[in-house]
Amino acid sequence: MSEKVDRYLTRLDRALAGASPGLRNEILDGVREELDGLGEAEASRRIAALGEPETIAADALSVAAPLEPLPRSTTAFISALIAVLIMIVGPFVLPVIGGVAGLTWVSFSNAWTRREKELAWAITGPATVVTLIYVGLFLPGSAVGRLLIPFNSTHSVVLLPGLVVAIVGVVLLVSASRRGWRG
Numbered sequence: 001m002s003e004k005v006d007r008y009l010t011r012l013d014r015a016l017a018g019a020s021p022g023l024r025n026e027i028l029d030g031v032r033e034e035l036d037g038l039g040e041a042e043a044s045r046r047i048a049a050l051g052e053p054e055t056i057a058a059d060a061l062s063v064a065a066p067l068e069p070l071p072r073s074t075t076a077f078i079s080a081l082i083a084v085l086i087m088i089v090g091p092f093v094l095p096v097i098g099g100v101a102g103l104t105w106v107s108f109s110n111a112w113t114r115r116e117k118e119l120a121w122a123i124t125g126p127a128t129v130v131t132l133i134y135v136g137l138f139l140p141g142s143a144v145g146r147l148l149i150p151f152n153s154t155h156s157v158v159l160l161p162g163l164v165v166a167i168v169g170v171v172l173l174v175s176a177s178r179r180g181w182r183g
Helices: 003-015 021-035 040-050 053-064 074-093 097-107 114-137 143-148 154-178
Strands: none
Touching (some): 003 021, 003 040, 003 053, 021 040, 021 053, 074 097, 097 114, 114 154
16 A cells, blocks of 8 residues: 555544444445555545545544434333322322322332432422321321311321322422433
């Protein structure tokens, strides 16, 4: 090979530094094959026709690089959406159990960061535990319960943590949606 071809291939090799090894080798081998065995004058014409090595590398890298991130799996998106919906609606359908089911489902999803999941449990867990203790200790049928829970307001005591869980669910929904459902 001529010195001109060697310099051209060296420039092309440097320009392809950001390419994957497979792509880099494929392009270098193709250009080397294209220029191999040509005389000085013919190699000069062919190099001029090929263009600048930096242009070749830029074109190859732009084609090889994805234009946008790959879309998330539809199943993962649907699973995360169902988790949040269970969290929002669950406490009103099945108090305590619905919220815990939604939070558990959220915990296994990749749509939220670990910190978001921990905060969701830290906010909703105590409210649920306090409700369970309150309702368990002061049932409306007992004398203490009749004093502390007049007019059968047990429902409001149970619904308050449900409202907290639902609000946290809405916050998680907005958070995951803004990130494109990626944790």
